[in-house]
Amino acid sequence: MKYVAMIYGNQAKWESFPAEEWPAAIARQDAFNRKYQETGELIGAYGLADAxxxxxxxxxxxxxxxxxxxxxxxxxxxxxxxxxxVESLERAQQIAADMPFADVDPVELWPVLHEAAPEA
Known part of the structure; x- marks a missing residue:
């Protein structure tokens, strides 16, 4: 089963984050990405540009x-x-809860309803 996990933000939140803490935050996120890419459960992680x-x-x-x-x-x-x-909703929930900032901000989890078949 495929799920999309989404994180929301705002300009005030990013500006209040101390600059000296960004490298450690990025390292935690990179470690999370590697961990679940290695299990095959993370297909892609995409950080978006400013609104x-x-x-x-x-x-x-x-x-x-x-x-x-x-x-x-x-x-x-x-x-x-x-x-x-992932194999189940419960597994998707476990991974979402393991995201580096899930203890501070919620992660929105959506099941993927339909996926277009890739061209052969």
Whole structure:
């Protein structure tokens, strides 16, 4: 079963994090990623750019119509997401709870409902 685990953030949170603690935080995250990549349960981990870099794309008269900013007008935004492939919901919950900052902020866990088959 595949699950997406999502972590949310906001600019105030990132700015309040002491600069000298970033290297250790990144090392903990890298260790988490390696641990679950080695078991085959972590398919990918993706940290997203700041919300100011987000764009909205629509189709207008058959062409892309692009505007700046995230869709939602909110301070919280999706900061990173992880694609898991595990045997059970319980295993996905265990991995989500093992994320480095799960004791501070919740991890949102969604089952993947449909996956497009890869082209052969």
């Amino acid at each position: 100011a870099a987000a764009q909205l794309v629509r189709r207008q008269d058959g062409a892309p119509a692009v505007t700046d900013g995230p869709y939602l007008e909110t301070k919280e935004y999706l900061a990173s997401f992880y694609l898991l492939d």
